[in-house]
Amino acid sequence: MAVILDLAVQGAQMALVLLLAPLLTGFVRKVKARLLRRQGPPILQPYRDIIRLLHKEVVLAHNASWLFRVAPYLIFAATWVAAALVPTFAMGLHFSWSADLIAITALIGSARFFLALAGMDVGTSFGGIGASREVMIASLAEPAMIMITFTVALIAGSTQLSNIAAFMLSREVGLSVSLGLALVALVIVSIAENARVPVDNPATHLELTMVHEAMVLEYSGRHLAMIEFAASLKLLLYVSLIACIFVPWGLAAPAAKPVAFAMGLAAYVAKLAMGAFLLSLFETAIAKMRVFRVPEFLGAAFMLGLLASLLLFVVQSR
Amino acid sequence: MLESLPLVVVALLFATSVAAVVLGRRPDVSTIVYGATTAASTILLVFGLAHLLGSAAPLTKTLPLGLPWLGAHFRVDMLSALFLIVVNLGAAAASVYGLGYGRHEHAPHRVLPFFPAFLAGMNLVVLADDAFTFLLSWELMSLASWALVMAHHRVSDNTKAGYIYLVMAGFGTFCLLLAFGLLAGADGSYGFDAMRSGAVSPTIAALVLALVLLGAGSKAGLVPLHVWLPLAHPAAPSHVSALMSGVMTKVAVYGFVRIVFDLIGAPVWWWGLVVLVLGGVTAALGVLYALMQHDLKRLLAYHTVENIGIIFIGLGLALAFEANRMPDGAALAMTAALFHVLNHSLFKSLLFFGSGAVLTATGERDMEHLGGLLHRMPLTGFAFLVGCVAISALPPLNGFVSEWLTFQAILISPSLPQWALKFAIPAIGALLALSAALAAACFVKAFGITFLGRPRTPAAERAKEVDRYSIAAMFGLTSLCVLAGIFPGFVIDGLAPAVAELMAGRMPPQADAAWLTISPIAESRSSYNGLLVFVFIAMSAMLAAFAVHRLASRALRRSDAWDCGFPDANPATQYTAGSFAQPIRRVFGTLIFSAHEQVDMPPPGSTKPARFEVSLRDPVWDAFYAPVVASVSFAADRLNVLQFQTIRRYLSLVFVTLVTLLLVLALWP
Numbered sequence: 001m002a003v004i005l006d007l008a009v010q011g012a013q014m015a016l017v018l019l020l021a022p023l024l025t026g027f028v029r030k031v032k033a034r035l036l037r038r039q040g041p042p043i044l045q046p047y048r049d050i051i052r053l054l055h056k057e058v059v060l061a062h063n064a065s066w067l068f069r070v071a072p073y074l075i076f077a078a079t080w081v082a083a084a085l086v087p088t089f090a091m092g093l094h095f096s097w098s099a100d101l102i103a104i105t106a107l108i109g110s111a112r113f114f115l116a117l118a119g120m121d122v123g124t125s126f127g128g129i130g131a132s133r134e135v136m137i138a139s140l141a142e143p144a145m146i147m148i149t150f151t152v153a154l155i156a157g158s159t160q161l162s163n164i165a166a167f168m169l170s171r172e173v174g175l176s177v178s179l180g181l182a183l184v185a186l187v188i189v190s191i192a193e194n195a196r197v198p199v200d201n202p203a204t205h206l207e208l209t210m211v212h213e214a215m216v217l218e219y220s221g222r223h224l225a226m227i228e229f230a231a232s233l234k235l236l237l238y239v240s241l242i243a244c245i246f247v248p249w250g251l252a253a254p255a256a257k258p259v260a261f262a263m264g265l266a267a268y269v270a271k272l273a274m275g276a277f278l279l280s281l282f283e284t285a286i287a288k289m290r291v292f293r294v295p296e297f298l299g300a301a302f303m304l305g306l307l308a309s310l311l312l313f314v315v316q317s318r
Numbered sequence: 319m320l321e322s323l324p325l326v327v328v329a330l331l332f333a334t335s336v337a338a339v340v341l342g343r344r345p346d347v348s349t350i351v352y353g354a355t356t357a358a359s360t361i362l363l364v365f366g367l368a369h370l371l372g373s374a375a376p377l378t379k380t381l382p383l384g385l386p387w388l389g390a391h392f393r394v395d396m397l398s399a400l401f402l403i404v405v406n407l408g409a410a411a412a413s414v415y416g417l418g419y420g421r422h423e424h425a426p427h428r429v430l431p432f433f434p435a436f437l438a439g440m441n442l443v444v445l446a447d448d449a450f451t452f453l454l455s456w457e458l459m460s461l462a463s464w465a466l467v468m469a470h471h472r473v474s475d476n477t478k479a480g481y482i483y484l485v486m487a488g489f490g491t492f493c494l495l496l497a498f499g500l501l502a503g504a505d506g507s508y509g510f511d512a513m514r515s516g517a518v519s520p521t522i523a524a525l526v527l528a529l530v531l532l533g534a535g536s537k538a539g540l541v542p543l544h545v546w547l548p549l550a551h552p553a554a555p556s557h558v559s560a561l562m563s564g565v566m567t568k569v570a571v572y573g574f575v576r577i578v579f580d581l582i583g584a585p586v587w588w589w590g591l592v593v594l595v596l597g598g599v600t601a602a603l604g605v606l607y608a609l610m611q612h613d614l615k616r617l618l619a620y621h622t623v624e625n626i627g628i629i630f631i632g633l634g635l636a637l638a639f640e641a642n643r644m645p646d647g648a649a650l651a652m653t654a655a656l657f658h659v660l661n662h663s664l665f666k667s668l669l670f671f672g673s674g675a676v677l678t679a680t681g682e683r684d685m686e687h688l689g690g691l692l693h694r695m696p697l698t699g700f701a702f703l704v705g706c707v708a709i710s711a712l713p714p715l716n717g718f719v720s721e722w723l724t725f726q727a728i729l730i731s732p733s734l735p736q737w738a739l740k741f742a743i744p745a746i747g748a749l750l751a752l753s754a755a756l757a758a759a760c761f762v763k764a765f766g767i768t769f770l771g772r773p774r775t776p777a778a779e780r781a782k783e784v785d786r787y788s789i790a791a792m793f794g795l796t797s798l799c800v801l802a803g804i805f806p807g808f809v810i811d812g813l814a815p816a817v818a819e820l821m822a823g824r825m826p827p828q829a830d831a832a833w834l835t836i837s838p839i840a841e842s843r844s845s846y847n848g849l850l851v852f853v854f855i856a857m858s859a860m861l862a863a864f865a866v867h868r869l870a871s872r873a874l875r876r877s878d879a880w881d882c883g884f885p886d887a888n889p890a891t892q893y894t895a896g897s898f899a900q901p902i903r904r905v906f907g908t909l910i911f912s913a914h915e916q917v918d919m920p921p922p923g924s925t926k927p928a929r930f931e932v933s934l935r936d937p938v939w940d941a942f943y944a945p946v947v948a949s950v951s952f953a954a955d956r957l958n959v960l961q962f963q964t965i966r967r968y969l970s971l972v973f974v975t976l977v978t979l980l981l982v983l984a985l986w987p
Binding site for chain 1: 752
C-alpha cells in the first residue's frame with residue numbers, strides 16, 4: 001500500500017512539472033510585459049501555443065535525418081526526467097535516489113548535446129552558429145554547475161537533492177559565505193542555461209547574437225512543440241532547484257500526511273511565482289550583452305563556485 | 319595446465335606473425351591472420367574473465383627464456399586478469415574489424431605480420447612478473463606498433479610521426495629500465511616478488527615514481543609527454559589506431575599501477591598531489607587540443623590524452639587516500655580510475671573504428687571534407703553517435719559513471735589532512751568538470767560536422783556503408799558501452815577483486831542493491847541508477863511520441879530548408895569544423911595556444927577572394943621540445959667539425975680519451 005502511495009506521489013510530481021512548466025513561462029512573459037507597461041499575452045498562451053503547434057503538420061527539410069526527428073522527443077524526455085527528479089513539493093520521493101545533482105546536471109547536458117546536434121543536422125548556417133555558441137556557453141556553465149554542486153554537497157554531506165533539502169531545513173545549517181557564493185553562481189548559471197537576457201534573448205528570432213532560437217530554427221509543428229515544452233521544463237527545473245536548495249521551507253517530509261503535501265504544493269507555487277517575478281524584474285532591468293561578454297559572465301560563476309568549494313575544503317577538517 | 323594457457327595463446331600469436339610472413343601475398347592471408355587473432359584474443363578474454371570473476375589464486379609460470387640465471391617469470395593475478403580483459407576485448411574487436419577493414423589495405427604485407435606481434439607484446443606486458451620480461455615485452459609492443467605506424471610510410475608526415483614515436487618510446491623504456499634498476503637495488507633481483515617484498519628508501523621511491531611517470535606516462539600520453547600520440551595514432555591503419563589509443567595507453571596505465579601501487583610500497587601523500595596535478599593539466603589541455611583539430615583521427619588521438627588525464631586524476635586521488643590511510647576513499651578512487659580504463663578502451667576503440675569506416679567510405683580524414691554521412695552510412699553513424707555520447711560523459715551511458723565516481727571521490731577528499739591537497743583538489747575537480755563539458759563540445763563538433771549537415775565534397779556524397787565485419791565490431795562495442803552504463807554495479811563488483819588486491823579497503827558490493835543502484839559510500843550520500851535513468855528517458859520519450867502521434871498530428875511534409883528564408887544550396891555555406899570551434903578557440907585558445915585570427919576582407923566591389931587564417935602555437939612543444947631540438951642541432955653543428963679530421967688527429971683524440979678514462983678510473987673512490 002505504501003509503495004503504491006509512493007508511486008502515486010512520484011507520478012503526481014511528474015505530472016505537476018509537466019502542467020506547471022508552460023504556466024511559469026507564461027507568467028514570466030506576462031510580468032515582463034506588465035513591467036514594460038504592455039498588456040502582454042494571456043498567462044495561458046504557452047499552452048495554446050503548444051497545442052496549436054502539436055496539431056500542425058511538420059515541415060521537414062529534404063536532407064533532415066532520423067536524428068532530427070528523434071531529437072525533440074529525447075530532449076523532452078531527458079529534461080522531463082531531470083525536472084521530475086528535483087524535489088518540488090515533497091522530499092524523498094520514491095525514485096529520488098536514482099539520480100543525484102551531478103546526474104541531473106549531466107541529464108541536462110544530454111538534452112543539450114542532442115539539441116546542438118539537431119541544430120547542425122540540416123546544414124544551415126544559423127543552426128551551426130547556434131550550436132557552436134550553445135556548446136561554448138555550456139562549456140563554462142556546466143563546470144560552474146559542478147562547482148556549485150560540490151559546494152552544496154560539501155555543506156550538506158550529500159549530493160542527493162532530497163537530503164540536501166532536508167539538511168538545509170535542519171538547524172545545523174548556518175549562514176555561510178560559501179552558500180552565498182553558490183547562490184550567486186547558481187543564478188548566473190540558470191540565466192545562461194535558460195537562454196535568458198543578458199546571455200540570450202528568448203523573445204527574438206533574428207538577432208545576430210541569438211543562440212537557442214538559432215538552433216531550433218528548422219523545427220516546426222509537433223517537433224517545435226516538444227522543444228518549446230522542454231525549454232519551459234528547463235526553466236521550471238532551475239527555479240525548483242534554487243528553491244529546493246536555498247528556500248526549502250514548506251517541502252513535505254517523506255511519507256507525510258496529505259495536508260503536508262497540500263502545504264508543500266502551495267509553498268512550491270508561491271516560490272515559483274516569486275522566482276518568475278524576480279527573473280522578469282532582472283530581465284527588464286538589464287540589457288543583453290555581446291556574445292563574447294558571456295564567457296566573462298559565466299567565468300565569474302565558475303570562479304565563485306570554485307572559491308566557494310575551496311573555502312569549504314579549507315574549513316573542513318576531520 | 320591453466321597457467322600455461324595464456325602463454326600458449328601468445329605463442330600462437332607469434333606463430334600467426336610468422337605465418338603472415340610465410341604466406342606472403344596470398345589473397346586470403348588477411349582473413350587467416352585476423353581470424354587467428356580473433357580466436358586468440360577471445361580465448362584470452364575468456365581466461366581473464368574467468369580468473370577475475372572466479373577470484374582464483376594467482377597463477378605463476380617460469381620459462382627458461384631470457385637471462386640464463388633468471389628465466390622468464392609470468393604471473394596472472396587480479397590486476398593482470400583485469401588488464402587481460404581490457405587488452406583482449408579491444409584486440410578481439412579490432413581483429414573482427416580487421417576482417418573487413420583489412421581487405422582495403424593496399425599494403426597488407428606491412429600490416430599483417432606486425433599485428434599479431436603487437437597483440438602478443440601487449441599481453442606479455444600484462445603477464446610479465448619480472449623486470450626483464452616486462453621491459454622486453456614493453457619494447458616488443460612499442461616496436462611492433464611503430465612498424466604498424468610506418469605501414470603507410472609513403473604518406474607525407476607519417477615518417478616524421480614514426481620518428482618522434484620511436485624517440486619517445488625509446489625514452490620511455492629507458493626511464494622504466496632505470497626505475498626497475500632502482501627498485502631492484504644493488505643485489506639486482508629483477509623478479510617482481512622480490513621487489514614487492516623489499517623496501518626502498520623514500521628518496522629512491524620518489525625517484526622511481528618520477529621515472530615511472532616519465533616512462534609509463536610517455537606511453538600513456540601524459541602532458542607534456544603526449545606529443546607523439548596525435549601524430550602516431552592517426553598514421554596507423556584504423557584498427558591499429560584503435561588498439562594504440564584504446565588499449566596500448568591502458569597497458570601503460572597498467573605499468574604505472576603495477577609499479578606504483580604494487581611494487582614500490584606505501585605511498586607518500588605528495589605523490590598523489592603530483593599525479594593529480596599532472597592528470598588535471600592533461601585532461602584540460604588534451605580536450606582543448608582536440609577541439610582545435612579538424613582531422614577526425616587526430617581529434618580522437620588528442621582526446622585520448624584527455625581521458626588519460628581523467629584516469630590519472632583517479633589514480634592520484636587513490637594515492638592520496640592510500641597515503642592517509644583512508645581505505646574507503648582509496649578503493650573508490652581506484653575503482654573510478656579502473657572503470658574509466660575499461661570505458662575508454664570501449665568507446666575510443668569504437669570511435670576509431672567509426673573514423674576508419676569513414677576513411678574507407680570516403681578516403682577522407684579531414685572533417686572539412688565530410689558531412690551528411692548519417693544518410694549514407696546509417697549504421698556507422700548510429701554506432702559513432704553512441705560512442706560520442708558515451709565519451710562525452712552523458713548519462714545513461716558508461717562514460718558518465720566513471721566520471722561520477724571520480725567526482726564522488728573528490729567529494730570525500732576534504733577530510734585529507736594536507737593543506738596542499740586541500741587547495742589542489744577543488745581546482746583539479748574544476749579542471750575535470752571543465753574537461754567533461756569541453757568533451758561534449760568536442761564531440762558535438764566531431765559528429766555534427768562529419769555525419770550531419772550536407773556533404774561538403776563529392777567523396778562524402780558517394781560514401782557507402784562499410785562491410786558487415788566492421789559493423790559487427792562497432793555494434794559489439796556499442797552494446798558494451800550501453801550495458802556498462804546501465805548496469806554499472808556489476809562492473810564495479812567485477813573490478814572489486816583487482817582493487818582489493820592493490821588497496822586496503824574495498825567498495826561496498828553494489829549488485830545486490832535495490833534496483834541495481836550504485837552508491838559508493840552510503841545511499842544517504844550519493845547514489846545513481848543508470849538503469850532507471852535509461853528506462854525513465856526511454857519511457858518518457860516513447861510516451862511523448864506515442865501521445866503526440868496518436869492524439870495530435872502525424873502529418874509530415876518535406877520541403878526546402880528554411881534558414882530564415884535565405885537557404886543557400888552551396889554546402890560551403892555550412893558551418894565548418896573551424897568555425898564551430900571558433901568561440902571556444904577565442905575563449906580558451908587565445909590564452910593557451912596564442913590563437914590568432916587574421917581576416918583579409920577585400921573592399922566592396924573587388925573580386926578578390928576573402929582570406930581567413932588562424933595560427934595556433936603549441937605551448938608544450940615550444941616550452942619543452944623546441945629547446946631540446948634546438949640544443950641537439952646546435953651540438954650537432956658544433957661537433958660536425960670532428961667528422962672532417964686527418965687520421966693523426968683521430969688517433970690523438972682516441973689517445974686523449976683513453977688517458978682521460980683511465981684517469982677517471984684511477985681517481986674513482
